[in-house]
Amino acid sequence: MRLAVTGGKGGVGKTTIAAHAHRLLGWTTVDLDVTTPNLHLYLDCEEEARSRVCLIGPEVDPDRCTLCGECARVCHSGAVIVGRSWDLDPGLCHGCGLCLDACPRDALTPREIEIGEVREYRVRETGARLLSGRLNVGDRRSRHLVRHLLDHTEDRPRLLLDTPAGAGKEVYDVLRAVDAALVVTQPTPAALRDLRRLLRVIRVARVPHVVLINQADLSERWTRRVEREVEVPTWRAPRVDDPLGSDELRDVVREALDGLREEAA
Amino acid sequence: MRVAVMVEGDGVSARFARAPEIRVYEVEGDEVELVESRENPAAGLPRGAGRQIVGVLAQLDVDATVAGRYGPNALQGLKAQGIKAYIAEPGTDPEEAALKAARGELPEG
Numbered sequence: 174m175r176l177a178v179t180g181g182k183g184g185v186g187k188t189t190i191a192a193h194a195h196r197l198l199g200w201t202t203v204d205l206d207v208t209t210p211n212l213h214l215y216l217d218c219e220e221e222a223r224s225r226v227c228l229i230g231p232e233v234d235p236d237r238c239t240l241c242g243e244c245a246r247v248c249h250s251g252a253v254i255v256g257r258s259w260d261l262d263p264g265l266c267h268g269c270g271l272c273l274d275a276c277p278r279d280a281l282t283p284r285e286i287e288i289g290e291v292r293e294y295r296v297r298e299t300g301a302r303l304l305s306g307r308l309n310v311g312d313r314r315s316r317h318l319v320r321h322l323l324d325h326t327e328d329r330p331r332l333l334l335d336t337p338a339g340a341g342k343e344v345y346d347v348l349r350a351v352d353a354a355l356v357v358t359q360p361t362p363a364a365l366r367d368l369r370r371l372l373r374v375i376r377v378a379r380v381p382h383v384v385l386i387n388q389a390d391l392s393e394r395w396t397r398r399v400e401r402e403v404e405v406p407t408w409r410a411p412r413v414d415d416p417l418g419s420d421e422l423r424d425v426v427r428e429a430l431d432g433l434r435e436e437a438a
Numbered sequence: 439m440r441v442a443v444m445v446e447g448d449g450v451s452a453r454f455a456r457a458p459e460i461r462v463y464e465v466e467g468d469e470v471e472l473v474e475s476r477e478n479p480a481a482g483l484p485r486g487a488g489r490q491i492v493g494v495l496a497q498l499d500v501d502a503t504v505a506g507r508y509g510p511n512a513l514q515g516l517k518a519q520g521i522k523a524y525i526a527e528p529g530t531d532p533e534e535a536a537l538k539a540a541r542g543e544l545p546e547g
Binding site: 242245250251252254255256257258260262265 | 486488489490492493495496497499511514515518519520521
C-alpha cells in the first residue's frame, strides 16, 4: 500500500503526523516537500547516501552546429535560442529531449542538468529508510524532482509519502500515485478553506481518504464545521505538549491509519 | 545598423518581451528607414516570452533593440546573441529611438 500524508494548509502538523505514521508502520518514507524538507529532523536518523538528480539536456558541438535553428523550433520552454549563436538557459530546460532528436547534424549530445538531490537516511527507531528530496535553491522544476522520487520508489509495495503543503501540481502528482491519503487539518478558517481546495484535488485524483483534525480542541465550532463538511470519517487529535513524544497523539494516528485502511479496502 | 524597436501604441513600449509590435529600422548615418513592422508573436505567451522574443529578434538579424525595460531572461539571451539592449523612455517616437540607439546615445539595459 502507498499512503500519503497531506492536508492543504501549511503548519497544521502534516510532518508531525507523518513522523508518527512512520514509527507506527515502519515503512520506507519519502519527504516530497522538496523546497523545505524537514521530516528527517522529526525522526532520529542518520544519513547513508546522497545522490544528484539531473535532467538530460543538450550540449552543443560548435564544430558540427550550423545554427540551423531546428532545436530552437522544437524547444517549447524557450531554453534553446539560436540566432547568431547557440544559447541554452539550463534553468529553463525540462529535459524533454526533443532538441536532441531534432538536430539534423548530430551536433547535440546529452548532458546532465542538476536540479537537486536525494538524501537517504536510516531511521534508528524503525530501521526503515527515509528518502528526502531537496530541490536546488531557486530552481523551478520541483515537479520533476517529485516525479523522480515517485518513479524511484515505484517498486516498493509499502510506502509512506509526506507531501508539501498546498494543493498544487506536486500534491496532485503524489495523490495520483498513492492508494490512500491521510488528510491533516486544523479547526481554523484558513485551514478549512485550504482543505476544501485539497479535497477537490483528491476527488479528481480519486483517492480514498480520511481526515485527521489536529489540535481539535482549538475550536469546537470549527472542528464541527470540518466534520460536517467532509464526507469521510474524521478523527480528532488534541493539543499536546510534546507532539512527537505523545502517546495520545500516536494513538489517534494509529486509529486514523486503521480507519484509512478500511476506507481504502 | 538594424534596430528593432518594441512598440506599444505609437511609441516605445515600456515592456520588452510583451510589447505588441516590433518595428525594424535600418539606420545609416542620419537616414532611418522602416523596413519591417510585425506583431510580436511572443506577446501573448503565458510564460517564457523573454526567451522566445530573443529567438524572434535573432531571426530578424538585428544588431540592437530598444524598449522601456528588460527582464533578466531576455537580457541574458540578447547578450548571448550579441544584440545590444537599449533603454528609452516609454512613449518615445520609435524612429527617433532607433536613430539614438544606432548612435549609441541611449543607455544599455
